[in-house]
Amino acid sequence: MDIIVCIKRVPETAEADLVIDASKKAIDTDGLVFSINEWDNYAVEAAIQLKESVGGTITVISVGPEENNEVLRRALAMGADEALRLTDPAFEGSDAYAMAKILAAAVKDIPHDLILTGVQADDDGFGAVGVALAQMLGLPYAALVTDIQLDGETLTVHRELEGGLEEVDTLKLPALLTIQTGINEPRYVSIMGIRRVARKEIGVKGAGDLGLSEEAVGAKGSLSRIEELFFPPVGEGAEIIEGTMDEKTEALVKILKERGGIA
C-alpha cells in the first residue's frame, strides 16, 4: 500500500505572546518555535502503522521553505520512506483552495492508494485542505477520522461527530482521509533517529515542475484573502486576582465558598 502524507510546519503559539507584523496580514514569527502540525503527526503515525501491517511505501510532502525540511526529516525518522518539499515564490499567499491545488499537482505524479492529511492546521485552522484536495483528485474521502481498518481494497473508518458520537463509513481505495488527534499514540522521535536520516535526500519541486502556472496558485489562484489581522476583543473578561500566592489562594477560597465550589 502506497501512502502519501501531507504535513505542515507550524509555529507553536499556545504559550507565546503573539505580535501582528507591520503588514497587518501576518504575525511576526521571529522567536517562535516551529514544529510539525499536531494533527499531521498523528497522520504520519497512522501511515506507519498501516505500512507495518500490509507493507508499502510512505511519501511525506510539505509545502514551504527550506525550514520545512525539519518536519520532513522528523517524519523520515519516524518511518516514512521518501520526502518531497514543494516551494516557489508563486505559492505565497495561498489559501486552502490554492494549497490543495499545489498538493494535487504533486500527488498526481506519485503512486498512491491512500492520502492522509491532518483535520486542520494549528495556525490557519481552515480544516479544509484535505477535503478540497480529495475533491480535486476525484477521490472518495472521509474527514475527522479516529479509526482505520483495512480489508483488501476497502477501508472501514470511524469519523468523529459531536458529543462523543461516532460514525462508521466504508471507503474504496484509492481514498483520502483527514486524521483527527487521538487516533493513535505517535511514536517518539529521538535526536539519534533524526541524525540517521540527516543525509537522506529531500526532493524539491516548484510551480514549473508541477505544471502549475503562477496565476493558478498563491494569492492570484486563491479564492479568499486575509485583509487584516487583529487581536480579538476580550469582552467582559476575567477579573484577574493579583497579590502574593497566599493572597491569591485566599481570594480563591472565598470565591469557591460563595459560588458553591466546595461541595
Added chain:
Amino acid sequence: MEKIAVWVEHRQNEIRDITFEMLGKAHQLVGDGGQVIALFLGDPSQKGLLDKITPHAHRTVAYLDSNLKDFEPLRYQAAFADIFEKVDCQLILMGQTAFGMDFAPAVAARWEIPFTTDIVDVEVDGGLIAVRQMYSGKVSAKVSLKEADKMLCTVRAGAFPAEDLPTVSGEVQEITGAVEGDFSARAFVEYLEAAVGDVDITQADVIVSVGRGIKDADNIPVAQELADALGGVVACSRPVADKKWLPKERQVGTSGKTVKPKVYIALGISGAFQHQAGMKNAGTIIAVNKDPKAPIFGIAHYGIVDDLFKVVPALTEKVKELRGWGNSDK
C-alpha cells in the same frame, strides 16, 4: 445580499442547533426584502423535521430521497448539483461541524465557489468580509472572498444566537427521488454511541479540568487532590484525553461532554472554542494559566496568571485547612 441559502443540518431525527444559528444570521444579512432559503436533504420519512424550519425561511427546498437519509458526501454532492440549477443564491452557509467540515470544502472545490471556513462573523457591504480566528483563537482575521455569483462560508457553532428567529410565511418546494449514480465509494454504515465511563462529569457540581499545561500523566494527582478536597471531579481538554492521561469520557468540549457545573476550574487550558463550547455555561469559571493572553480568560469570571503547579497545591492546602483535614493528611 438578497438571497442566502442555509444547509439544514440534522442527525438522528433532530435538527442541529447550528441550523437555527445560521438562519438567524442569514435573516440579519438579507434584511427586508431579501430571501432566506433553507436547503434540506433527507429521507421522505424525515419530512416532519421541516415543520421546525419552514417558519423561519422564505423558501425551503426539500430534497427528499430515501438515499439521503444519512449524511453521505458523494450522494449529497449529486443533490447539490441539482439544487444549484434550481436555486439561485449568492451565499451558502454551512456549519463548521463534523458534517460541514466533510462537505463544504468539496462543494467549494468542485464548483470553484469562493469560500472560507469557521467564521464567527460576516458583513456584506459591497463585498463580503468574514471574521475568523487563527492560532487557536489568539488572533482574528478579516477575510475577503473573491467576487463571484456564489460564495460559501462555514460557520462556527455558537457564534450566532439561535433565539428570536424571525417568523415568515415561507413556501416549500419538494424535489423527490432524483439522486442517481453509484456512490458506493463512500458509504455510511452506522452511528456508534460514546462509551459510558465510571465518572459522569456532567453530573458534578464542581469540576477541576486540566489541559496540556498539566504536562504529564504523572501530574494528574495534583488536580485530583484539589478535586477531592472540593468534593468535585477531574475533567480535561482534548489533548489530555488524546494522550490517554485521562479517559475520553472525561473530555469537555464539542467532541466530548457539555458540562454546566456550579464551578469549573480550568488549569493549563488555553480555551480553544471547541473546549469553550463544552463549559461556557458553567456558573462560575476560574482559570489558572501562565499566559495572560490565553483565550480562556475571555470567558472566565476569575483568573490567576501563574504557574498551576504553584497555585494548585497552595489552594488545595487552604481548602483542606478549611475543612479541618489539613493536618491528618500531611
